[in-house]
Amino acid sequence: MTGVHEPDAPGTISIQGQRYDLYIAWRWFWAGNAALGIPGGNVVINALGIQADDPTPQTSRMVISAGDTLLLASDGVYKNLNESAITALLTHADAAERLVKAAVTRSQDAANGRCTPD
Structure with missing residues (x-):
C-alpha cells in the first residue's frame, strides 16, 4: 500500500464522453500530471456523479x-x-x-x- 498504486480491477472510465480502460486512463493521468509537475496526492479522479451526463459509478467484481x-x-x-x-x-x-x-x-x-x- 505504499506509493502510487496501479488499479488492479478491470473496468472502464468515461473521459469527456469517451470510454477508456481504467488502467490506460490511470497511466495517462499520472504521466500527464508528472509532465506538468503536478503532485498526485489529494486529487479526486473518479466519483459518483463526476460527469453530469454519465453519473455511473466505477464497478468491479471480486x-x-x-x-x-x-x-x-x-x-x-x-x-x-x-x-x-x-x-x-x-x-x-x-x-x-x-x-x-x-x-x-x-x-x-x-x-x-x-x-x-x-
Whole structure:
C-alpha cells in the first residue's frame, strides 16, 4: 500500500464522453500530471456523479469468501498507516476506532515519512 498504486480491477472510465480502460486512463493521468509537475496526492479522479451526463459509478467484481474483511478507508488512513499496521488493527473487534486513532496519531508525527496531516 505504499506509493502510487496501479488499479488492479478491470473496468472502464468515461473521459469527456469517451470510454477508456481504467488502467490506460490511470497511466495517462499520472504521466500527464508528472509532465506538468503536478503532485498526485489529494486529487479526486473518479466519483459518483463526476460527469453530469454519465453519473455511473466505477464497478468491479471480486470473489469474497466467508471470513474475508473488506476495508473502505479514506486517504487519511492508508497514507498514514502501512499495510502491516492496518492488517494488525483489523484483527480487533473495535478495529474502526483503532484505525482512526492510529491514523490521527501518525498524521501528527513529523517523523512519520507517510504523514499527511488533515
